[in-house]
Amino acid sequence: MDEQLTKREDAAPPGQTEGLWVADASGRIIFANPALARMAGAPDPAGLVGRNWRSLFPPVEAARMARGRAAAGPATTVATTLNVDGRPPLPCSANVARHGVGKSTLFIGSVSVTGSARPQAVDGACRQVMESAVDGICTVDGGHITFCNRRFEALTGYTASQISNLGLERMIASRDRNTVAQTVSQFDRLLSPVHHQVRLLHRNGTEVDCELRIAPLESAGRPMLICFVRDVSELRRAERARNDMVAMLSHDLRTPLAAIKEAVSLLSETTGARLEDRQRRYVSIAREEIDRLNRMIENLVEVSRMEAGKVVLHLDAVDLAEVLSNSVESLSLLINKRNLTIERTIPRRLPAVLADRDRLLRVFNNLLDNAIKYSPAGGTIRIHVGFVEPGTEALKGNGILPETGYVQVTIADDGPGIPAEFLDRIFGKFERVDPYGPGIGLGLAIVRSNIDLHHGRVWVESKIGEGASFCFILPIREENQ
Numbered sequence: 001m002d003e004q005l006t007k008r009e010d011a012a013p014p015g016q017t018e019g020l021w022v023a024d025a026s027g028r029i030i031f032a033n034p035a036l037a038r039m040a041g042a043p044d045p046a047g048l049v050g051r052n053w054r055s056l057f058p059p060v061e062a063a064r065m066a067r068g069r070a071a072a073g074p075a076t077t078v079a080t081t082l083n084v085d086g087r088p089p090l091p092c093s094a095n096v097a098r099h100g101v102g103k104s105t106l107f108i109g110s111v112s113v114t115g116s117a118r119p120q121a122v123d124g125a126c127r128q129v130m131e132s133a134v135d136g137i138c139t140v141d142g143g144h145i146t147f148c149n150r151r152f153e154a155l156t157g158y159t160a161s162q163i164s165n166l167g168l169e170r171m172i173a174s175r176d177r178n179t180v181a182q183t184v185s186q187f188d189r190l191l192s193p194v195h196h197q198v199r200l201l202h203r204n205g206t207e208v209d210c211e212l213r214i215a216p217l218e219s220a221g222r223p224m225l226i227c228f229v230r231d232v233s234e235l236r237r238a239e240r241a242r243n244d245m246v247a248m249l250s251h252d253l254r255t256p257l258a259a260i261k262e263a264v265s266l267l268s269e270t271t272g273a274r275l276e277d278r279q280r281r282y283v284s285i286a287r288e289e290i291d292r293l294n295r296m297i298e299n300l301v302e303v304s305r306m307e308a309g310k311v312v313l314h315l316d317a318v319d320l321a322e323v324l325s326n327s328v329e330s331l332s333l334l335i336n337k338r339n340l341t342i343e344r345t346i347p348r349r350l351p352a353v354l355a356d357r358d359r360l361l362r363v364f365n366n367l368l369d370n371a372i373k374y375s376p377a378g379g380t381i382r383i384h385v386g387f388v389e390p391g392t393e394a395l396k397g398n399g400i401l402p403e404t405g406y407v408q409v410t411i412a413d414d415g416p417g418i419p420a421e422f423l424d425r426i427f428g429k430f431e432r433v434d435p436y437g438p439g440i441g442l443g444l445a446i447v448r449s450n451i452d453l454h455h456g457r458v459w460v461e462s463k464i465g466e467g468a469s470f471c472f473i474l475p476i477r478e479e480n481q
């Protein structure tokens, strides 16, 4: 919102601050000026062409304007709000007039912004709203706290007058102070809100886990900051307790499961030849399910390790094709059971990647396990490994190493596919398209975390009914590494 507003207020030269449009007899906009596009949050005037001018205003106001232009005489100017795409409406005054051009009718409209969607001052109703908020709120002007609500006082243990003498940074624990100070120093350049996870320093010396949101604010033409502080210490405590429990449970489950696995292996080795087909099938089911349980427990252990920040990479030159074979081998029971074909395309001279072998194996295991789970029986899973061309989109993400060669792995299946709204979300913890389907929703979170740690990138391409292609890229190990 703020970026749009800044553009709208500052970038429009004087004389061009009035938004104008021309619409045909049906109300379709056939011309809009750049000022209108800026006000309405459209990338350019063409973005408004074809839209009905009424969609720019609340329906009741649009009807009032339409009634005004039907009457004889000049068009009636209406105080209204302008619908800004995806943002709070903007107070404005607008009118629309009818013009006959030859045999056709055109409507010419104009709109001027009368107010700003930003809060103007901390007084009156605005102050009352802030005082009743559940979050701590303060405004920062030139590095000084000029207003704080009661909740902010409670969170810091200081009174408003004591707080006004201290800068915001003084309220933040020393290890988080620099990041906050950096944001505060950009008070006149900040265009959109910034979030920080910080520990707030209480007057009694204790630290409170908080989420801090710093947003730009303009008061009487002066750039300022408004900060929202939310105490998330209970949430963090609950998360830590959950992680501890998951870590403990998964650790304790591993030992008996290893013993069961060993016992079933011994059973099938010693009695295998004497078993009937049906009994052999039972033993095979037991082994598959033990393996599945093992993978789930591995994932739970991995997630608690990741959350505790205990993941240390042991980077080395890793033969990607060998790790892939290992993963396919470990899942062969499932692959055979579902009668699936695995097609592999791997360049003959594939250089080693710089990776932690165990973690890469976990990435393959999770992606292949999913491809197997979601493939129709008798289907094909296609695994393609290739070089990433320099300058391609895949190399433009965060964390990608500059001037480094990358390889891409794609694992494609013929399963049900993934709805568009889940394409990014499913990499989050416990995210599943079908909450009642198989699995617990941790595999892809582990894949993303591991690939990120390797300076890689993972994504999925899919359309419902057309299978899913999971792709990831990893850096090639350079000679001198």
Ligand code: ADP
Pocket (backbone or CB within 6 Å): 366, 370, 371, 374, 413, 415, 416, 417, 418, 426, 431, 432, 433, 434, 437, 438, 439, 440, 441, 442, 443, 444, 445, 467, 468
């Ligand atoms: P889990 O498989 O344990 O549920 P994941 O994190 O591996 O957890 O996957 C999360 C969700 O993503 C799955 O529940 C499923 O909805 C979706 N998904 C993952 N892989 C595929 C795939 N190959 N085809 C269709 N959906 C998939």
